[in-house]
Amino acid sequence: xxxxxxxKDLLGLEYLxxxxxxxxxxxxxxxxxxxxxxxxKTPALRGKxxxxxxxxxxxxxxxxxxFAEKRxxxxxxxxASVGSSVSKGETLVDTARNxxxxxxxxxxxxxxxxxxxxxLAQRIRxxxxxxxxxxxxxxxxxxxxxxTLRDRFGRIEGLKVAICGDVLHSRVARSNIxxxxxxxxxVAVCGPSSLVPRDIETLGVTxxxxxxxxxxxxxxxxxxxxxxxxxxxxxIPSLRExxxxxxxxxxxxxxxxxxxxxxxxxxINRGVEIDSDVADGPHSIILPQVTNGVAVRMAVLYLLAGGxxxxxxxxxxx
Amino acid sequence: MTRPILIRGGRVIDPSRNGDGIADVYLxxxxxxxxxxxxxxxxxxxxxxxxxxxVAPGLIxxxxxxxxxxxxxxxTVATGAMAAAAGGFTAVCAMPNTDPVLDNQGAIGFVISQxxxxxxxxxxxxxxxxxxxxxxxxxxxxxxxxxxxxxVSDDGKxxxxxxxxxxxxxxxxxxxIPVADHCEDMSLARGGAMHEGIVSTRLGLxxxxxxxxxxxxxxxxxxxxxxxxxxxxxxxxxxxxxxLIRRAKxxxxxxxxxxxxxxxxxxxxxxxxxxxxxxxxxxxxxxPDREAIRQGIKxxxxxxxxxxxxxxxxxxxxxxxxxxxxxxxxxxxxxGLAMTELVEAGLISLPELIFRMSTHPARIFNLPGGTLxxxxxxxxxxxxxxxxxxxxxxxxxxxxxxTPFTGRALTGRADLTIVRGRVVxxxxxx
Amino acid sequence: xxxxxTLLDDRAIARALTxxxxxxxxxxxxxxxxxxxxxxxxxxxxxxxLARMIxxxxxxxxPTGKLDxxxxxxxxxxxxxxxxxxxxxxxxxxxxxxxxxxDDVLYTGRTIRAxxxxxxxxxxxxxxxxxxxxxxxGRELPIQPDIVxxxxxxxxxxxxxVQVKELDGKDHVELVRA
Numbered sequence: 001x002x003x004x005x006x007x008k009d010l011l012g013l014e015y016l017x018x019x020x021x022x023x024x025x026x027x028x029x030x031x032x033x034x035x036x037x038x039x040x041k042t043p044a045l046r047g048k049x050x051x052x053x054x055x056x057x058x059x060x061x062x063x064x065x066x067f068a069e070k071r072x073x074x075x076x077x078x079x080a081s082v083g084s085s086v087s088k089g090e091t092l093v094d095t096a097r098n099x100x101x102x103x104x105x106x107x108x109x110x111x112x113x114x115x116x117x118x119x120l121a122q123r124i125r126x127x128x129x130x131x132x133x134x135x136x137x138x139x140x141x142x143x144x145x146x147x148t149l150r151d152r153f154g155r156i157e158g159l160k161v162a163i164c165g166d167v168l169h170s171r172v173a174r175s176n177i178x179x180x181x182x183x184x185x186x187v188a189v190c191g192p193s194s195l196v197p198r199d200i201e202t203l204g205v206t207x208x209x210x211x212x213x214x215x216x217x218x219x220x221x222x223x224x225x226x227x228x229x230x231x232x233x234x235x236i237p238s239l240r241e242x243x244x245x246x247x248x249x250x251x252x253x254x255x256x257x258x259x260x261x262x263x264x265x266x267x268i269n270r271g272v273e274i275d276s277d278v279a280d281g282p283h284s285i286i287l288p289q290v291t292n293g294v295a296v297r298m299a300v301l302y303l304l305a306g307g308x309x310x311x312x313x314x315x316x317x318x
Numbered sequence: 319m320t321r322p323i324l325i326r327g328g329r330v331i332d333p334s335r336n337g338d339g340i341a342d343v344y345l346x347x348x349x350x351x352x353x354x355x356x357x358x359x360x361x362x363x364x365x366x367x368x369x370x371x372x373v374a375p376g377l378i379x380x381x382x383x384x385x386x387x388x389x390x391x392x393x394t395v396a397t398g399a400m401a402a403a404a405g406g407f408t409a410v411c412a413m414p415n416t417d418p419v420l421d422n423q424g425a426i427g428f429v430i431s432q433x434x435x436x437x438x439x440x441x442x443x444x445x446x447x448x449x450x451x452x453x454x455x456x457x458x459x460x461x462x463x464x465x466x467x468x469x470v471s472d473d474g475k476x477x478x479x480x481x482x483x484x485x486x487x488x489x490x491x492x493x494x495i496p497v498a499d500h501c502e503d504m505s506l507a508r509g510g511a512m513h514e515g516i517v518s519t520r521l522g523l524x525x526x527x528x529x530x531x532x533x534x535x536x537x538x539x540x541x542x543x544x545x546x547x548x549x550x551x552x553x554x555x556x557x558x559x560x561x562l563i564r565r566a567k568x569x570x571x572x573x574x575x576x577x578x579x580x581x582x583x584x585x586x587x588x589x590x591x592x593x594x595x596x597x598x599x600x601x602x603x604x605x606p607d608r609e610a611i612r613q614g615i616k617x618x619x620x621x622x623x624x625x626x627x628x629x630x631x632x633x634x635x636x637x638x639x640x641x642x643x644x645x646x647x648x649x650x651x652x653x654g655l656a657m658t659e660l661v662e663a664g665l666i667s668l669p670e671l672i673f674r675m676s677t678h679p680a681r682i683f684n685l686p687g688g689t690l691x692x693x694x695x696x697x698x699x700x701x702x703x704x705x706x707x708x709x710x711x712x713x714x715x716x717x718x719x720x721t722p723f724t725g726r727a728l729t730g731r732a733d734l735t736i737v738r739g740r741v742v743x744x745x746x747x748x
Numbered sequence: 749x750x751x752x753x754t755l756l757d758d759r760a761i762a763r764a765l766t767x768x769x770x771x772x773x774x775x776x777x778x779x780x781x782x783x784x785x786x787x788x789x790x791x792x793x794x795x796x797x798l799a800r801m802i803x804x805x806x807x808x809x810x811p812t813g814k815l816d817x818x819x820x821x822x823x824x825x826x827x828x829x830x831x832x833x834x835x836x837x838x839x840x841x842x843x844x845x846x847x848x849x850x851d852d853v854l855y856t857g858r859t860i861r862a863x864x865x866x867x868x869x870x871x872x873x874x875x876x877x878x879x880x881x882x883x884x885x886g887r888e889l890p891i892q893p894d895i896v897x898x899x900x901x902x903x904x905x906x907x908x909x910v911q912v913k914e915l916d917g918k919d920h921v922e923l924v925r926a
Contacts, residue, residue: 005830014520026832027830027832027833029833029835030816030819030833030834030835030836031833033835033836033837034819037869037870038869038870038871039869039870041869042819042820042866042869043819043820043865044818044819044820044824091633091636091637092637092638093636093637111638112640113638113639113640113641114521114522114523114592114638114639114640115521115522115523115592115638115639115640116638118591118592119592119637119638119639133522134522134523134640135522135523135524136521136522136523137522171522174520174522197519198514198515198516198519198525199515199516199519200519202516202519203519203520302819302830303830305825306830
């Protein structure tokens with residue numbers, strides 16, 4: 001059986017097979033160890049040029065990718081530009097062509113338009129990693145969530161994971177749904193109905209209207225960030241009401257199973273979707289998520305840089 | 319003086335007189351002079367052999383965007399009129415959302431004069447409902463009609479104010495013209511990029527719910543009842559809209575409706591892979607909606623097929639889905655799509671199709687044409703309903719190329735188009 | 749049809765390892781700061797056996813580590829889809845120690861070059877020695893073993909297959925000609 005490979009780009013977990021997802025998670029394991037060494041570097045991507053193209057403000061994801069790139073000895077360039085390419089004056093097509101003309105090896109892109117990573121990948125030969133496109137997917141976040149759950153529970157299959165919050169606008173939710181379902185987990189969503197997309201059940205997901213029911217059911221809660229803009233756009237009346245009805249508070253977790261874990265993609269809105277004492281408490285595995293983030297991103301970059309499929313099994317040493 | 323034309327031996331379909339049989343058609347001095355068997359024309363008449371072909375009144379498209387004035391790089395009145403002729407259309411109605419918009423007699427006159435210079439398909443301008451299409455103040459309808467407008471519309475945008483729509487409908491009765499509405503509740507549509515459904519959920523794109531159209535359809539129907547004016551509903555796309563229109567017609571209200579070929583051919587699945595050539599407004603909907611549109615065409619709930627021909631530069635469509643403009647070309651694929659998807663599929667007959675694309679459009683907008691009665695204008699199309707061809711935008715007469723149908727195999731196309739007794743398009747060699 | 753001939757059977761391997769273990773202790777003048785590092789794969793199992801043998805001889809436990817050199821290979825771009833990266837684990841700080849790299853077959857020397865680069869990222873040993881079961885010649889870099897089980901000259905179209913009980917169910921070394 002031929003070993004799975006990743007193809008040219010990582011655009012979304014919807015496009016990956018279960019084997020490919022497992023390949024990435026398995027490859028992330030040795031990279032965790034690299035981050036524990038005194039010299040956190042391996043020469044694996046030495047001489048490769050990687051551009052971090054961030055059209056949306058993001059500190060933590062960009063830094064995580066930068067560490068991953070530097071720990072693989074790649075040369076990195078950050079291009080930050082807030083706002084869509086239209087307001088910027090240069091179209092995404094032109095940006096793509098310019099990058100290709102400069103012989104960039106890999107592009108990590110975050111952009112406010114869904115489908116923009118796909119768009120870029122179709123037009124340049126460099127590897128493209130989707131670091132979040134609009135409300136479509138954030139595959140490396142989905143992968144690090146899977147890795148963190150696997151670390152904690154030893155498996156994904158059969159796990160019950162409830163994604164809580166603004167699912168409608170969340171690319172993290174979508175990537176999580178794809179990844180978890182492909183690896184055999186049971187997935188539920190829970191949030192105000194105005195923030196859950198139509199037809200979500202068609203993706204194989206159950207819906208809870210009450211957060212208490214989700215907590216009673218789940219092995220793990222993945223708590224999504226609720227953005228202030230949702231309130232001003234009229235989806236929910238206020239952040240205060242959201243916290244009262246849907247917030248993950250210590251009281252709500254008072255009678256839950258001891259093994260229940262709480263995750264969050266960050267940054268946390270303390271006191272809105274999650275209370276501080278939960279985020280910092282015994283159920284939280286938020287910090288391990290961050291650590292795994294760098295390892296997963298190293299694994300992705302390493303696998304994508306791998307070249308043409310001409311697989312030869314590694315035999316005796318040389 | 320144009321040479322008379324004798325079209326011989328074709329199957330002459332004239333829905334205006336329920337005519338369908340092999341006959342000759344004789345055109346003289348810009349009019350239909352005779353339809354019958356064994357007509358001998360004058361010496362010097364051009365004889366066209368239409369054996370095996372269909373001879374029909376020229377197709378009429380009530381809804382196109384010709385982009386002139388203002389965006390002549392996308393299309394001009396001349397190129398649009400040529401594209402129309404190549405599609406078998408002898409007349410089109412040009413929407414006023416140009417730049418500047420057609421809200422005054424000067425602009426209307428300009429479009430008419432450009433069309434006359436081009437001398438291809440006829441172009442009837444549609445004026446705006448409101449000044450600048452801003453939805454605030456009525457445009458001078460009388461002036462627009464006097465200059466040649468055949469209807470008014472703020473198409474591109476809806477008339478959000480019910481008061482304005484009511485007033486426009488009341489006022490239009492003075493001039494006997496239809497008020498054509500682009501039915502979209504902007505607060506529900508909210509800048510969505512495609513139909514709100516499972517595909518938009520998967521692609522992470524903001525969706526426009528069917529309700530956004532249906533709410534305005536219902537409103538316009540109620541205003542038609544209130545005012546007695548003629549409301550024409552542009553590019554219908556949902557099964558809910560079709561139901562509402564059916565009830566309105568059962569009640570005898572003056573409501574007419576159009577649907578585009580893409581809405582009876584494609585669904586929102588065409589947006590997969592973020593294909594911007596499947597992005598239009600109203601968006602492609604679900605399978606049951608497409609079925610309802612087809613049924614509506616069959617039972618007459620949808621009065622006419624109109625293309626909403628919307629040229630865009632390839633550059634503009636080469637962007638992220640959210641930022642790409644709405645719309646696709648329609649003139650040069652309309653008949654082929656209708657023939658393949660509706661007639662070949664057994665839903666309606668060819669005479670019924672000609673009715674929906676020629677006779678009835680002329681009737682509801684009060685335009686000349688749509689008939690081969692003696693003395694009718696010599697606007698005729700010779701169609702090859704069996705021709706098999708593949709869509710290749712490189713061969714289009716339109717200036718633009720934005721179509722999702724590239725490479726699609728279709729049956730049926732126009733061979734020859736005659737306007738005012740002159741051949742304006744001949745597939746066999748210009 | 750490839751032809752195979754046995755170079756070492758299980759008894760021969762055991763004898764060789766026994767001799768190598770004593771040679772090691774002799775070369776290192778004892779075991780006080782010794783650490784064995786096995787190269788993934790099979791070098792790891794050999795290192796563990798050598799450690800146990802030395803423990804038997806000298807009466808003290810020898811720290812043993814594992815090193816996977818995939819990320820340090822000089823042909824990373826050329827080999828196509830990524831090989832699986834094995835575990836790297838060094839149980840002690842390497843500064844000032846005597847490190848013995850253990851591998852099953854020494855050929856071009858590139859694996860050892862990669863291992864030396866990787867070890868340098870972990871610390872600064874006082875002394876590094878190389879111990880291999882088979883030296884098949886064909887060096888492309890100036891790297892030589894300090895302790896060898898068997899020297900066997902080979903041609904480029906030949907292959908040495910090493911099997912160890914822990915992974916392959918038996919101990920066996922054979923020469924394969926294409």
